[in-house]
Structures are given as C-alpha cells and as structure tokens.
Amino acid sequence: MKIRWLLAAVSITVLAAPANTMAQAYPAKPIRYVLPFAAGSAVDVFARFYGQKMSENWKQQVVVDNRTGANGIIGTELAARSAPDGYTLYLGNIATLAINPNLYRKLPFDVVRDFAPISLAATITNCLVVHPSLPVRSVKELVAFAKARPGQLDYASGGVGSAQHLPMEMLKAMTGMNVVHIVYKGLTPAFNDVLAGQVPMMISGLVTALPHHRTGRLRILATAGAQRTNAAPELPTIAESGVPGYDFNSWTGFLAPTGTPADIISRLNAEVVRITRLPETSERLSAVGFDLVGSSPAEFGAHIKANIARIGKVVREANIQAE
Known part of the structure; x- marks a missing residue:
C-alpha cells in the first residue's frame, strides 16, 4: 500500500513539474503584443510604454505587432488563435471587446470564450x-x-x-x-x-x-x-x-488566449499593476487621456461581460447595424 502511495505521489510531482518550471522561468523568450490598432494611435503609445517597462524588468524583448483591419477583427482573431503559452498577449478596448460582438452577427471568435483577461489597464474619458x-x-x-x-x-x-x-x-x-x-x-x-x-x-x-x-x-x-x-x-x-446612471467612457485592457496557464496570467497581472502604479506611468499616459486602473483578471472579465450586455441594449434599441 505504501509503495503504491509513493508511486502515485511521485507521478503527480513529475507531471506538475513542467508547468511549475514553465511559470518560474517565464518569460524565457520575447513576448508579442497583438494590437488591432494603427501605429501612432493613443492605444499604440499606451501599449509601447507598457511593453518597454515589461522589457526593462524582465530582460526580454516585448514586440508590439500592429494588426489593423476590419474594425479590429483581424488582429483580435489572430490573438485569439495564438498559442496559449503567455508569449502572445492582446491589448483590446471597448470597440474590439464589447462593441464588435454586438455589431457583427458572425465573428470568428468569442471574446468571452477565447480570451483570458489579465487586467483592465485604463479608461479613456x-x-x-x-x-x-x-x-x-x-x-x-x-x-x-x-x-x-x-x-x-x-x-x-x-x-x-x-x-x-x-x-x-x-x-x-x-x-x-x-x-x-x-x-x-x-x-x-x-x-x-x-x-x-x-x-x-x-x-x-x-x-x-x-x-x-x-x-x-x-x-x-x-x-x-x-x-x-x-x-x-x-x-x-x-x-x-440630470441623466442619472449615464456612464460611457472608453477603456482598454490586456488579455491572453484562453488556456494560458493561471500562474502566467497572475504574473502578467502583477506586472501590469506594477507598471500602472509607477509615477512615470501617470506622468506619461495621463497627459494623453488615460485614467489608469490596473484591475484583477476577475474584475476585468466581469467588466467585459457587463459592457457587452450594456452596449447590446443600446444597439438593439437604436437598431444599429454594421455597415
């Protein structure tokens, strides 16, 4: 009986070791940010600032990959279909994560199903x-x-x-x-x-x-x-x-493909929050319109779902259809 218990314990340890080693070693190679917005846009400036700070801290290159087109659908699909290993991240916003799912009947991805939230990084007034x-x-x-x-x-x-x-x-x-x-x-x-x-x-x-x-x-x-x-x-x-309950700011946040290990999501969240709290971040990004947040993954996930529902109501009542 003792021998069987020991063998089972050893097997569990061996199986768990690769995942633990992966999380501890992360990041071990360059990271790519898929950004469905044009270079030089406000969100691009935001992404490059965070990427630079991550690179400085982790001693790994962080590359911003601008994939524009089809109102952000091309870049979003690319990110959703990427390997869930923590080396492809995605910076989405209210348009790609909450408006598009309500405007387009058939998207090649589901933002709730296919993405793991990391952090709501900022709102834009x-x-x-x-x-x-x-x-x-x-x-x-x-x-x-x-x-x-x-x-x-x-x-x-x-x-x-x-x-x-x-x-x-x-x-x-x-x-x-x-x-x-x-x-x-x-x-x-x-x-x-x-x-x-x-x-x-x-x-x-x-x-x-x-x-x-x-x-x-x-x-x-x-x-x-x-x-x-x-x-x-x-x-x-x-x-x-005079319009109680009105709230419609824009926002942006970091996500990864669904299936990305939880330990890596936690580490990415900690890094985003760390950068958000730097005095330099506020100095640089508040000037271009960002109100910094730095939420938890769960808070960002709830925020996305709430915005999809709220915007869906507006789209239906106004009978808005994508052109």
Missing part, C-alpha cells in the same frame, strides 16, 4: 462637446433645446457603431431627445466639423476636446464617466447633470 454657437451651457439646457426642436439638431461621429455614435445613442434613449446622426469616415473629420461649427455637437475624447474648451473654441458640457475625471475635475459628469 469621453465628453459631450458643443460648438459655442449652440446656446446651451449644460446638459439640461441641451436636452430642453433639442426637445423643443425634434429632428433639427445634428451630432457627428466617426462611423456607425463608433465610440462617438453609441454614447450619443445611449444619451438619446435616456433623455428622449431626438437628434440626427451625421456619419463621417473617421473621428478626425467629424471633430474638425464640430470645431468649425458645421455640426453643433458630438461625443469626443476629453484629451482631444479639452484644449479647445479652454480656449473657447468648443464648450464641454459634461464628461461621460460615472465619476469626474482628475484631468478636469471642474467638469460635471452627464450623470450628475
């Missing part, structure tokens, strides 16, 4: 911005102004299902105002037309709109998150401006 020619100075005044002129007020976005389109559709649903969507081919031309007064309003990233707000070329009525942002604490939120 959105804001409701109007041209100064519009005679409103608060969300309540805007809603009243729009309701008195149903269908006569336009808003701009960078595309159907974009991070400017869906927050405004949620605002419409929660306030009952009837404003018309003007679709542009990208965020930049949409923002430029609001800046020029061709279209009176839009939802914009705070980092883009804030300099123009401070010079008087645009007017920010409120920010779109649940709490005020440290970048401009004087600005109220939409929720505290």
Whole structure:
C-alpha cells in the first residue's frame, strides 16, 4: 500500500513539474503584443510604454505587432488563435471587446470564450462637446433645446457603431431627445466639423476636446464617466447633470488566449499593476487621456461581460447595424 502511495505521489510531482518550471522561468523568450490598432494611435503609445517597462524588468524583448483591419477583427482573431503559452498577449478596448460582438452577427471568435483577461489597464474619458454657437451651457439646457426642436439638431461621429455614435445613442434613449446622426469616415473629420461649427455637437475624447474648451473654441458640457475625471475635475459628469446612471467612457485592457496557464496570467497581472502604479506611468499616459486602473483578471472579465450586455441594449434599441 505504501509503495503504491509513493508511486502515485511521485507521478503527480513529475507531471506538475513542467508547468511549475514553465511559470518560474517565464518569460524565457520575447513576448508579442497583438494590437488591432494603427501605429501612432493613443492605444499604440499606451501599449509601447507598457511593453518597454515589461522589457526593462524582465530582460526580454516585448514586440508590439500592429494588426489593423476590419474594425479590429483581424488582429483580435489572430490573438485569439495564438498559442496559449503567455508569449502572445492582446491589448483590446471597448470597440474590439464589447462593441464588435454586438455589431457583427458572425465573428470568428468569442471574446468571452477565447480570451483570458489579465487586467483592465485604463479608461479613456469621453465628453459631450458643443460648438459655442449652440446656446446651451449644460446638459439640461441641451436636452430642453433639442426637445423643443425634434429632428433639427445634428451630432457627428466617426462611423456607425463608433465610440462617438453609441454614447450619443445611449444619451438619446435616456433623455428622449431626438437628434440626427451625421456619419463621417473617421473621428478626425467629424471633430474638425464640430470645431468649425458645421455640426453643433458630438461625443469626443476629453484629451482631444479639452484644449479647445479652454480656449473657447468648443464648450464641454459634461464628461461621460460615472465619476469626474482628475484631468478636469471642474467638469460635471452627464450623470450628475440630470441623466442619472449615464456612464460611457472608453477603456482598454490586456488579455491572453484562453488556456494560458493561471500562474502566467497572475504574473502578467502583477506586472501590469506594477507598471500602472509607477509615477512615470501617470506622468506619461495621463497627459494623453488615460485614467489608469490596473484591475484583477476577475474584475476585468466581469467588466467585459457587463459592457457587452450594456452596449447590446443600446444597439438593439437604436437598431444599429454594421455597415
């Protein structure tokens, strides 16, 4: 009996040894970040900063692999189909992880099934911005102004299902105002037309709109998150401006293919949190619009699921379909 017990114990130890050794040795070779966004974008800057800090700490090269196309679907599929060994990571955002699953009926992956969350790294504050020619100075005044002129007020976005389109559709649903969507081919031309007064309003990233707000070329009525942002604490939120429960900031986070060993996920999470807490991280990334988070894997997983459900409700009620 003792001999059988010893043999069983030895067998378990031998089987467990490779996994333990792998986790202890990680990373033993370069790591690749698949990024479904263009080089030079804000999220690209974010990814490269974190990659640099990981590389410095782990003495291994971290390579950012920009795989753009099809609204992020190409890069996301590549990451989902990669080996779950900890050497391919993925930096996704609200568009690739929560909007696309609601806009496209058939995706070649399932973001909940095919990815293991590592950490919600940061949120990106959105804001409701109007041209100064519009005679409103608060969300309540805007809603009243729009309701008195149903269908006569336009808003701009960078595309159907974009991070400017869906927050405004949620605002419409929660306030009952009837404003018309003007679709542009990208965020930049949409923002430029609001800046020029061709279209009176839009939802914009705070980092883009804030300099123009401070010079008087645009007017920010409120920010779109649940709490005020440290970048401009004087600005109220939409929720505290007469639309309780409104919350539609953008966000970004790190994931790995499902099946990546739990010990490696834990180590990656610890590294992301470590970098998030560095003073240099706040100095560098807050300036380009990121509010740092550094969540646990479980918290990020719950965040993704909640956003898929919340955005799905907006998409269904507004009958939004991918073009």
